[in-house]
Amino acid sequence: MFEARLTQGKIFKQLIEALKDLVQDANIDCSEDELSIQAMDSSHVSLVQVNLQAGGFDHFRCDRTISLGFNSTNMSKILKCAGNDDVITLKAEDTADALTLMFESPGQDRIADFELKLMDIDAEPLGIPDTEYQCTIRMPSGEFQRIIRDLQVLGDTCVISCTKEGVRFSVSGDLGTGNVLLRNNAAEKEEDQVIIEMEEPVELTFALRYLNFFTKATSLGGSVILSMSPEVPVVVEYPIEEFGHIKYYLAPKIDDDA
Amino acid sequence: MDLINNQILSSSGKHELSADEQSLRDGQCVKRLRGGGYDDDQELYDEEAFMDDGMEEPEEYDVENTDGAAADNADTAINFDDLSAAQLKRWARPPVPQEVYDIANNDLNLQWLDIDLIGGDPLPYNPNSNKKKVVGATSGEVPIIRVYGCTDAGNSIVAFIHGYTPYGYFALPENFELKYDSDAEKNRILGKIRDVINDRLVSAKSARSKGFENATLVHGVQYIEDHKSIMGYNTSHTKFLKVFVSMPNLVPTLKRIMEEGISLPGITPIAGTNNQNMWQDGGANGSSYQPFECNVVFVLRFMIDEEICGAGWLSLKKGTYEFKKQKTTNCQLEVNVSYDDIVPRKPEGDWNKIAPLRILSLDIECQGRKGHFPEAEKDPVIQIANTLTVYGESKPTVQNVFTLKGCLPIVGAQVIASDVEEDMLLKWRVFLQACDPDIITGYNVQNFDIPYILDRAETLCKDKRIKSKMSQFKKWGRIKGADAKMRETTFQSAAYGKRNNMETTIDGRVIFDMLPYMQRNHKLSSYSLNSVCAEFLGQQKEDVHHSIISDLQNGTDADRHRLASYCLKDAQLPQRLMDKLSVLVNYIEMARVTGVPVSFLIARGQQIKVFSMILRKCRTEKLLVPTLSKRGGQGDGYEGATVLDPIKNYYEDPIATLDFASLYPSIMQAYNLCYSTIVSAQDANKLDPSLYKKSDNGHIFVHSHVKKGILPTILSELLAARKRAKKDMKNAPTEFEKAVQNGRQLALKVSANSVYGFTGAGVGQLPCLPIASSVTSYGRFLLEKTKEFVETTYTVANGYEHDAQVVYGDTDSVMVKFGFKTVKETFPLAIEAAEKASKIFPDPILLEFEKVYKPFLLMNKKRYAGLMYTNTDKFDYMDTKGLETVRRDNCALVREVIQISLDTILIKQDVEGAINYVKCQIADLLQNKMDISRLVITKSLNKGAEYALGLGGKKEDYKVKQAHVELAARMKKRDAGSAPQLGDRVPYVIITGAKGAANFEKAEDPIYVLENNLPIDCKWYLTNQLSKPLTRIFEPIIGDVDKNLLKGDHTRKIFIPTPTARKGSLMMFAKKKDSCIGCKASIDPGTGNLCKYCIPREAEIYLEKLSNLREAELRYAKLWSEAQRVHGNVHSEIMCTGDGCACLFYRRKKVQADMRLAQEAIDKFGY
Missing domain, CATH: 1.10.287 (Helix Hairpins)
Incomplete structure (x- = not known):
């Protein structure tokens, strides 16, 4: 038996929205102390990893570890039926072929439940091992979203270079070139801060198409953390307040990559 | 007063001229012309004349030095130890029987295959020992026709045909005549006319090049009054001048002069007609004379006039020919003969036979560099495998492989090894000349093997030492001292599409490449030799991947043995294909039926065949064909065939099909549609309405009893001949004979059907849209009429059990539901209906009952499937039209799923089973259990792809990115050697990509997918490949296909493979x-x-x-x-x-x- 009740139902809604452009089908892995999703996008360039700690839920019960395979488009369709303030409860039997989603309005005066048919997804679980990164950049998630959106106007790939000066996002395309430089900024509100921690300068190139997919998670939190090291994938992490995170990994582009 | 002119006239078209004392020099300077010889009006003729017809034939006018004796010496100068005299004898043709040389008592029979033309000096005497007079012109340059062939005994022979003079017809302007009182006066006038035209021609030629001053270019002019133009029932063209010139290439210039306008003495308006003004209008230029039959290729002109059919037998009667005193060719026999002494044999009875022609099939291997397509400038030829077959024998006569470096012996074939490349090539040439093939075949030899060898020799010759050794290498033909010549051509034809080709000319040998033949005649998903053989021979070959050829060559004798056996197999297979498909017989029969040389059939389109038939028929009917100036691709099309709206359903009751037999040919016969029977609207007013019939679209043709048309005559003869051939085929005593007759009846059928196309071709030799549009208009009329007849006759009201219903009809067939439940009950009614309906139509239009479908699944226009019954007991097979089972731009999965679904629905009549099967297949697809080969889609890389592949070409030609083209470009970056080349079919599968990624980004090479374990985009296959055809099939049966078939529990189990790590992928970093x-x-x-x-x-x-x-x-x-x-x-x-x-x-x-x-x-x- 698996059961999880989430007062802030919109977090789950936003999570699925943040996934669905990147991943078609994925497993929700439930264990005694967390709920996690990890999947590669269909072209195997990026990987998304979601972690929600059991403690973040109002109620969390998982008798044995199970995998719930779902189709993100269909899941999203059902979640559209939930209001933003609704409490969402997920339920599944140990050998179930369906996931029950229950939506309760804040006043408890409307209770809806839906059943999503599960998929049997046979895929190997993959993960990126934790490593130390040369640079970590924390910035407002809205700012990041804007930069990516703006750069996409000009080209397909963007160079992120992190130096003492700050972090520079640059793009060049048929129209012309573009650069956005962010400097350290210790603003009052934590969410507005730009904090760059750097050991060595790093410069990497990425496909904007994927970075744009990642920014779909913007609504999940005010800040985003980019972690980079030479020749390894960048991590774009959106922390979800004391609850968990959604992390995206993207492999850097290598020159003359056909 | 012109003597020559008089004499031309004296012998009704055959013109004998008095002998000249000039002696024939051996090793004369010969100008060689290919085919016809029009080098002048290129822009008028060649650019457009055959646009639709395909091959343009720029008439070569090479001057080459044929020094026979010198060539002979050079030939023997190279000796190889392993090519002993005995060896050469084994390769050679049978020796010439002694009695053949007895020209006084021996007739010489030969089957000819190739024909060409050279310019040279006239023969100063008549080779016929009984005649004194030399035929044709006696001085200046004259055309000499060379006919290459093979005798009964298998000896090669070339006949030099002398004395045939080129000419063109020109119509006098309307209401003009040449007025004369006596023959003497006529000749005097014609002599003057000759002089005028000659002067104009000489000055026109002199303006361009030297050497024409004072030449006699026009040999004579005849006044023809008993011929008419083929165009129209009432033609204004009834008087013609027939102008003879010295060389065929003068005809276009002559045509231009005559068209532009010329004042000719003695041509006056007919008294009493009102055209004095026109006479004045002509002014200084004079009047324009419309050309007739000026666009006929010279050799074809000769064949038509002498009634010689393609690849037929010719007899040289004893005493009418002579053997050449000094041989200038490599043929065993070499004769001189006057054109009027040749006796052509009609391909009937004993003359249906085929001579023991020698067919050489060859294949080469090159040692390419990794990642590159072999280039003759860099990569050596390492092996040449040959199979020589004599027609009529079941086993090859000679099989051998010429190898570079040693090689272990091969069972059944001779290995001839050489240490250096040039020796191997030279030995091979010795072999080629020794075995003296009539036909050279192979797979893609025309575009690869032959040009490669020639280019390679060129490259080797850069080394001076080798050059002297190889100087004679390119002499592959039968003419001594003549090189094999290559040129690039573009072939364009409505039927065959556009292709770039290399064309190699080897004098006297026909190159018959099997690859273009397969591409023309069979629709396949792959034209690789391997898959073609699997399809037709049920035989596979071991494919040695080109990337390892180099390693094998550098390995041991055993490795090279392996390569050699592979190479030999590649040489054998085209030969076997040729036998299996009776290709040679069919082409020879087609050449005989249509009367064009075999080489025209290979290199040209459909039109020339019909044109040849029309010209032949016109000759006997005393009609002349106008030479139309080409107007370029005109856009005014006409309405085509009609399709009756299908009543879509799944019919469990039998549906009978009534077909019109050879619809279009029968229409042309029944309604007498022809160039010569068409009546213009204003002329029709003058005619008795009972003499003609107006077609639905307003064109008028006279009835056949008034004047039988040429086309109907040709067609009825073709169809009658086909009936005879079919009968002969049944009675044929041997398999060979049967194959010949089958080839014949097929050729006749194809020829009959192509007549309609000839009249409709916008850019053609003689397009006539009124005919073509009337044919389709009558076709529509007949179809509607049949429907009406069946639906009004077979009704309950008329005492039948059910009301008949026409459920569908297309072009030449209607499908009728008579209402009975069994096939047995339907048959008699359908037969009766066909007979009755035939009666209401004029002869020879015949409605035939052919088959019954039960059950019948009618999905849409041109899309249906059903079990076909041609007898009442058992169905023959499942017939499908327009379904994905036959279309090849889909993956095999679609074809299989559709095929099996239909089998289950129609044969087993188990709809539930079909649904389960489809569900099961979809589940397998989603769980990655599908064999990837079933998902492979192939598309060919056509011309537009040049730009994308960086091979030149224009950006405008490649506007929309295509999956297979982009993939080919990507593969080229990975490995240029294994990447598909232009013209290849590219196999690909669709893999998953980012959301919104276009198809061209998702296409990938199947082998690459397998090697890297990339995930297939199963959903794409489901929605883009399977869903539409499945919906079409199941919609008439189960309704909501999408819900019942394409979605559901069976789609909920999927497998996502883990790709292997590769550069740029996240898998480089991920850990399981x-x-x-x-x-x-x-x-x-x-x-x-x-x-x-x-x-x-x-x-x-x-x-x-x-x-x-x-x-x-x-x-x-x-x-x-x-x-x-x-x-x-x-x-x-x-x-x-x-x-x-x-x-x-x-x-x-x-x-x-x-x-x-x-x-x-x-x-x-x-x-």
Whole structure:
């Protein structure tokens, strides 16, 4: 038996929205102390990893570890039926072929439940091992979203270079070139801060198409953390307040990559 | 007063001129013309004349030095130890029987195959010992026709045909005549006319080049009053001048002069007609004379006038020919003969036979560099394999392989090794000349092998030492001292599409490439030799991948042996294909029926065949064909055939099909549609309405009893001949004879059907849209009429049990539901209906009952399927039209699923079973259990792809990115050698990509997909490939296909493969996490492979995984032994790269991958 009740139902809604452009089908892995999703996008360039700690839920019960395979488009369709303030409860039997989603309005005066048919997804679980990164950049998630959106106007790939000066996002395309430089900024509100921690300068190139997919998670939190090291994938992490995170990994582009 | 002119007239077209004392020099300077010889009006003729017809024939006018004696010496100068005299004898043709040389008592019979034309000096005497007079012109340059052939005994022969003079007809302007009182006066006037035209021609030629001053270019002019133009029932063109010129290439210039306008003496308006003004208008230029039959290729003109058919037999009667005193060719026999002494044999009775022609099939191997297509400038030829077959013998006469460096012996073939490349090439040429083939075949020899050898020789000749050795290498033809010549051509034809070709001319030998033949005549998904052979011979060859050829060559004798056996097989297979498909016989018969040389059939389109037939018929009917100036691609089309709206349904009751037999040819006969019977609207007013009939679209043709048209006559003769051929085929005593007759009846059928196309071709020799549009208009009328007849006759009101209903009709067939439940009841009614309906139509239009479909699935226009019955007991087979089973731009999965669904629905009549089958296939697809070869789509790289591949071309030609083209460009970046070339068919599968990624980004090479374990985009296959055809089939049966078939529980189990790491992919960094083998739940590292819940089931899980492995191993073993069987090869590795091969290459690769995964799972248990 698996059961999880989430007062802030919109977090789950936003999570699925943040996934669905990147991943078609994925497993929700439930264990005694967390709920996690990890999947590669269909072209195997990026990987998304979601972690929600059991403690973040109002109620969390998982008798044995199970995998719930779902189709993100269909899941999203059902979640559209939930209001933003609704409490969402997920339920599944140990050998179930369906996931029950229950939506309760804040006043408890409307209770809806839906059943999503599960998929049997046979895929190997993959993960990126934790490593130390040369640079970590924390910035407002809205700012990041804007930069990516703006750069996409000009080209397909963007160079992120992190130096003492700050972090520079640059793009060049048929129209012309573009650069956005962010400097350290210790603003009052934590969410507005730009904090760059750097050991060595790093410069990497990425496909904007994927970075744009990642920014779909913007609504999940005010800040985003980019972690980079030479020749390894960048991590774009959106922390979800004391609850968990959604992390995206993207492999850097290598020159003359056909 | 002109003597020559008089004499021309004296012998009704055959013009004998008095002998000149000039002696014939051997080794004369000869100008060689190919085909016809119009070099002048290129822009008028060649650019457009054959646009639609295909091959343009720029008339070469090479001057070459034919020094026979010198060539002979050079030939013998090279000696090789391993090519002994005995060896050469084994290769050679049978010796000439002694009695053949007795010209006084021996008739010479030969079957000719190739024909060409040279310019040269006239023969100063008549080779016919009984005649004194020399035929044709006696001075200046004259055309000499060379006919190459083979005698009964298998000896090669070339006949030099002398004395045939080119000419053109020109119509006098309307209401003009040449007025004369006596023949003498006529001749005097014609002589003057000759002088005027000659002067104009001389000055026109002199303006361009030197050497024409004072030449006699026009040999004579005749006044023709008994011929008419073919165009129209009332033609204004009834008086003609026939102008003879010295060389064929003068005809276009002559035509231009006559068209532009010329004042000719003695041509005056007919008294009493009102055209004095026109006479004045002509002014200084004079009047324009419309050309007739000026666009007929010279050799064809000769064949038509002498009634010689293509590839037919010619007889040279004793005493009428002579053997040449000094041979200038490599043929065994070489004769001179006057054109009027040749006796052509009609291909009937004994003359239907085919001479023991020698066919050489060859294949070369080159040592390419890795990643590059072989280039003659860099890569050596390392092997040449040959198979020589004599027509009529079942086994090859000679099989050999010329190799560079040593090679172990090959069973059944001779290995001739050389140490250096030039020796190998030279030995091969000695072989070529010794075996003296009539026909050279192979697979893509025309565009690859032959040009490659020639280019390679060119490259080798850059070394001076080799150059002197190789100086004679290119002499491949039958004419001594003449090089094989290459040129690039573009072939364009409505029927065959556009292709770039290399054309090589080897004098006297016909190059018959099997690849273009297959491309023209068979629709296949792959034209690789391998898949073509699998399709038609049920035979596979071992494919040696080009990337390892180099290694094999550099290896041991045994390695080269392997390469040589492969190469030899490649030489044998085209030959076998040729036999199996009766290609040679069919082409020879087509040449005989249509009266054009075999080489025209290979190199040109459809039009020339019909044109030749029309010209031949017109000659006997005293009609002349106008030479129309080409107007370029005119856009005014006409309405085509009609299709009756289908009543879509799944019919369980029998549906009878009534077909019109040869509809279009019968219409042309029935309604007498022809150039010569058409009446213009204003002329029709003057005619008695009972003499003509107006077609629905307003064109008027006279009835056949008034004047029978040329086209109807040709057609009725063709169809009558076809009936005879079919009868002969039944009675044929031998298989060879049967094949000949079958080829004949096919040729007749194809020819009859192409007549309609000829009249409709916008850019053609003689387009006539009124005819073509009337044909289709009558076709529509007949179809509607049949429908009406059937639906009004077979009704309950008329005493029949049911009301008949026409459910569908297309062009020449209607499908009728008579209402009976069984096939047996339907048959008699359908036969009766066909007979009755035929009666209401004029002869020879015949409605035939052919078949009954039961059950019948009618999906849309031109899309249906049904079980076909031609007898009442048992169905013949399942007939499908327009379905994905036959279309090749889909993957095999679609074809199979559609085929099996239809089988289940129609044959087993088990709709439920079909639905289950489809669901099962969809589930397999989503779970990645599908054999990748079933998902492969192939598309050919056509011209537009040049730009994308960086081979030049214009950006405008490649506007929309195409999946296969982009893939080819990507593959080229990876490995230029294995990447598909222009013209190849590119196989690809669709893999998953980012959201919104276009198709062209998702296409990938199947082998690359297998090697890297890339995930297939199953959903794409489901929605873009399967869904539409499945919907079409199942919609008439089960309604909501999308809901019932394409979605549901069977789509909920999927498999996502883990790709192998490669550059740029995240897999380079990702680690597989430990998970429970039993339930996939993630587990902490180092705690075994099962989660705590699954540990109790350990044994069970292990056994399950073990059985998976066993099953994969078993499958692999089966596929492997199957592949070994296919390749006939048990001891060595199978070197096959798949494309279209029955050895299931992709499936083997897939099972290998499955096996690896299963093994990994087992390994985790650590037992």
